[in-house]
Amino acid sequence: MNEFEAIPDHGLSWLEASGEHADVVLSTRVRLARNLQGHAFGLRARVNDREAVLRQFKDSTERSTVLKGGTLLEMSSMADRTRHILLERRLVTKDLLGEEGSEPAHGTAVHFSRVDPVSVMVNEEDHLRVQSLLSGLRIQEAWRIVDRLDEDLGRELPFAYHNDFGYLTSCPTNVGSGLRASVFMHLPGLVLTKEIGKALRGLGELGLTFRGLYGEGSEVVGNFFQVSNQTTLGRTEEDLVDHLDRIVRKVIEDELHARQILLRDARGVTEDKIWRAYGLLRYARALSFEELMNLLSGVRLGASLKLLPGLRVYTLNKMMIFTQPAHLGQAAGRDLSSTEGDAHRAAYVRRILATEGDVKADDTSSDGDAPSQQP
């Protein structure tokens, strides 16, 4: 695990639940897509293109105040499990790792800054993807961080840029600013009050798009949604970022309102759902990742509504990351079968809830307005 020692906070600072509205917004990501002149883009890049891109990028890091002294990890020289841990921590994309079961393409790499929460993926779909991943709702801050690094890199590297179309990208959906800002949100209130469809349709009309965190079916798992800007051309970066921020704040307001309606009109059912979820997590002996995510949704709602006193959002965030297959395999020191994984996942969850998430049911009475369910 030496690789992770070299990354600030092991690449986990976005879990700390420190940003604004951290109970509703898990994380904010802003990325810029950049390409170098004279080389084919990702899909059509040959080995020598990728090597040249990586070489030019490496040279530029020495002269960048943001990247100097940072950590460069080349995908092809890492163990498969380590690469997947990066993926599970959302520090690299599936595309960077290449096809499941085959080795990553030559020249694919990620570089972490030592001074800012920012990294650069090299030889993904675009030559460079500059990205910042922060805890909570911090869109403008993430934009300023990637902008600063982009200025550093632009002084050193010949970016592919067009006077009319702006920064050129492999996919025309990214051209122009190359900017994609996205916010990872937990919206159980809107789902349970049936308002989610309307909310999501509204996003589409406002030039935003969303993705769920999908399980094996097409079902959205755990009421988690990723909201991002749909277009990248024809608006300034500040405009794109401010627009997303404004709309996300409105969605948060609607979500919090929906939660109050749940408490007002269906308090009994809501509390029961939350405590059942907590009970299952606390004592289950096998949990699939999908089941875990759905239970975590209930418990997260409970923590946010202060129905599960003392349970920290940070603990719940950790439970999402450390229960994924590569993390469980790392902890066990070997690859686990799916059945073993379910058992290890449940064991991890029981352990972490016992040490830092031990909620006593009696504590709810300190709420004052909690129903008297105790005998």
Place this chain on the structure above:
Amino acid sequence: MADMVCDNCGSTDAVVHLTQIVNNQMSTHHLCERCAAEKGLESAPQMANLPLIDVIAQMTEEAPLDAATAGAECSFCGLTFGGFRETGRLGCPQCYEAFAGHLPQILRRIHGSVEHVGKVYLPPDPTASEMENRLEGLRRGLNRAVQSEDFERAAEIRDEIRNLEPA
């Protein structure tokens, strides 16, 4: 996931799972795509915007490509317009010139615009006109910052303009 039966029509391809609370009663419904749509619900992927490849396909259906257009080729990377249509990905920066006749239409459909108005890139060894473009971009940014009363940002941009402007 095992096939789920649609609560409404009984088909075995329920893909929309709805949990709702009405009058303090929680219930879960499983619906197929069609019944969900009839009830005004859609599964999330359907509601997401059309992927790019579909956008291009739809456009070329409206105005079919002639052989010359489909065969148009980028002289740098060799990608044909037909190849672009299949993958939705361009091959290299030159492709933007090679397919300049068709891209604006596609970009307009995707972004509602064909013109970049954001950051102006200043390459490592800029020409006079690249320098002027950058300055113009910065002045636009300065105006926006002042208008939105972001004076900290305005001061930063002013410094940058001073650094670039010929003495």
